[in-house]
Amino acid sequence: xxxxxxxxxxxxxxxxxxxxxxxxxxxxxxxxxxxxxxxxxxxxxxxxxxxxxxxxxxxxxxxxxxxxxxxxxxxxxxxxxxxxxxxxxxxxxxxxxxxxxxxxxxxxxxxxxxxxxxxxxxxxxxxxxxxxxxxxxxxxxxxxxxxxxxxxxxxxxxxxxxxxxxxxxxxxxxxxxxxxxxxxxxxxxxxxxxxxxxxxxxxxxxxxxxxxxxxxxxxxxxxxxxxxxxxxxxxxxxxxxxxxxxxxxxxxxxxxxxxxxxxxxxxxxxxxxxxxxxxxxxxx
Numbered sequence: 362x363x364x365x366x367x368x369x370x371x372x373x374x375x376x377x378x379x380x381x382x383x384x385x386x387x388x389x390x391x392x393x394x395x396x397x398x399x400x401x402x403x404x405x406x407x408x409x410x411x412x413x414x415x416x417x418x419x420x421x422x423x424x425x426x427x428x429x430x431x432x433x434x435x436x437x438x439x440x441x442x443x444x445x446x447x448x449x450x451x452x453x454x455x456x457x458x459x460x461x462x463x464x465x466x467x468x469x470x471x472x473x474x475x476x477x478x479x480x481x482x483x484x485x486x487x488x489x490x491x492x493x494x495x496x497x498x499x500x501x502x503x504x505x506x507x508x509x510x511x512x513x514x515x516x517x518x519x520x521x522x523x524x525x526x527x528x529x530x531x532x533x534x535x536x537x538x539x540x541x542x543x544x545x546x547x548x549x550x551x552x553x554x555x556x557x558x559x560x561x562x563x564x565x566x567x568x569x570x571x572x573x574x575x576x577x578x579x580x581x582x583x584x585x586x587x588x589x590x591x592x593x594x595x596x597x598x599x600x601x602x603x604x605x606x607x608x609x610x611x612x613x614x615x616x617x618x619x620x621x622x623x624x625x626x627x628x629x630x631x632x633x634x635x636x637x638x639x640x641x642x643x644x645x
Contacts, residue, residue: 382631393623406608407469408500412493413600417593421523431487432475439473458509470496495602503602514595531586538583545576
């Protein structure tokens with residue numbers, strides 16, 4: 362019973378404390394929130410957007426392992442730009458992206474992350490796509506940064522070397538496939554040929570349908586290689602950065618945080634004032 366009375370008295374004291382100091386607590390809390398809102402409104406806005414991209418770097422390197430065949434190299438290249446942003450090394454950024462110093466100084470944040478797909482067992486697997494998150498101080502820089510990224514990848518010496526070798530070897534494979542197709546067509550059109558087919562590893566029988574199927578398979582492989590040669594660029598934007606006009610100011614986040622801190626501060630000040638009033642009352 363005494364415990365219940367003590368709890369009731371405690372709650373009563375707390376309620377009375379807030380009633381006595383309601384104006385002070387409210388004024389300090391509101392002042393804190395309003396100051397943040399005013400500061401955020403006066404502070405330069407920024408614009409947040411993202412894009413989906415893919416890169417041919419992993420294909421150029423010809424990794425066969427699916428765990429390795431991801432966009433790690435491309436992602437690391439973009440995330441290295443964020444390291445320069447954090448250091449405010451805008452000169453380095455301007456050189457890498459082939460943009461002006463003033464334009465590079467307008468980049469607030471840039472980072473990339475791998476896009477995964479989930480199977481039925483909710484296991485994540487690599488995809489050839491990745492997402493790029495971008496924050497700039499002026500929305501006119503969105504297109505500038507996208508073009509800068511294309512230049513950044515296209516002019517990288519490591520990528521240029523691998524891409525050149527990749528395309529050259531693919532062209533050699535295409536020529537070999539053309540020769541095989543030519544030979545198969547010749548075999549198909551030859552009547553009563555005396556050629557020993559057992560010496561041709563690509564043939565398993567003299568059946569004309571079998572030869573036709575092999576020609577179709579080779580043409581399919583050739584079409585894939587040609588497509589890769591044309592489409593696999595150092596970086597390709599599957600979806601461009603959205604040209605947003607909505608300003609981001611983080612008013613809600615900072616307003617909530619400062620509002621809470623202002624509320625705590627107002628309680629501390631109220632407690633100090635109450636203690637001081639009681640001390641003065643006892644002295645008198």
